[in-house]
Amino acid sequence: MQPIFKADPEKLQALYNSGMTQTELAAHYGVTQKAIWGFMRRHGIKARIAAKRDQKGSKNSSWVGDKISYKGAHNRVEAERGTPKFCEVCGSSDSTKRYEWASLTKNYSDVMDYKRMCKTCHVNFDKLMHPRRRLSESQALYVKEQIKSGRKQSEIADELGVKRTLINHIKANRSYKEVGN
Ligand SMILES: [Zn+2]
Secondary structure (H helix, E strand, O other), X not given: OOOOOOOOHHHHHHHHHOOOOHHHHHHHHOOOHHHHHHHHHHOOOOOOOOOOOOOXXXXXXXXXXXXXXXXXXXXXXXXXXOOOOOOOOOOOOOOXXXXXXXXXXXXXXXXXXXXXXXXXXXXXXXXXXXXXXXXXXXXXXXXXXXXXXXXXXXXXXXXXXXXXXXXXXXXXXXXXXXXXX
16 A cells, blocks of 8 residues: 655646646656545545547547646746746857756756756756666656557657667566656
C-alpha cells in the first residue's frame, strides 16, 4: 500500500487549471494517476470533462490534447515572465535563434524554476543533467501514453527523434521504469 498522497490543494488545482492532465500531475508529484484522482475527489477539485475521444481521429485528438496541456505549464511561465529573448547561459541574444524557458530542477509548478536558454544550451543542459538519458521524464511518460493508446512505435520514435529500440525498451519496462508507475 502506498501512503496517502498529500499536497497543497491550491497548488495542485492551479497546475491542473493551467492545463496539466492528471497523468502529468502524477508524473510531477511522483505518484500514480489514481492517487491524483483520489486527491482531487477528496478536495473537491472538479475534473475536466474528458475529451470526446471517440470522435474522428480519436487517438490523434487525445494526443493533441496532451500536447497542449503539457504546454500549459510552460505557457504559465511565459505569461508571468514573458517570452525569452536571450540566453542566460551563453549570453546570446541573436534574434534568429530560438529561446526557451528551461526547467532547472523539474519543479514545473514554480515559475522561478526556469531559466532562459537558447535551443543549443537547453539541449546541452539537459544532457548534463541526465547524461545517459535520451528523453526527459515527461517525454518518457508521453511515450508510455502513446504506446497505451496504440500508436505505432516507429511513429513515436520518429516524432521524438530517438531509435525505435528505445521505445521498445520503454514498452518492455526496461527503460524509464519508474516514470508514471
Ligand atoms: Zn545559449
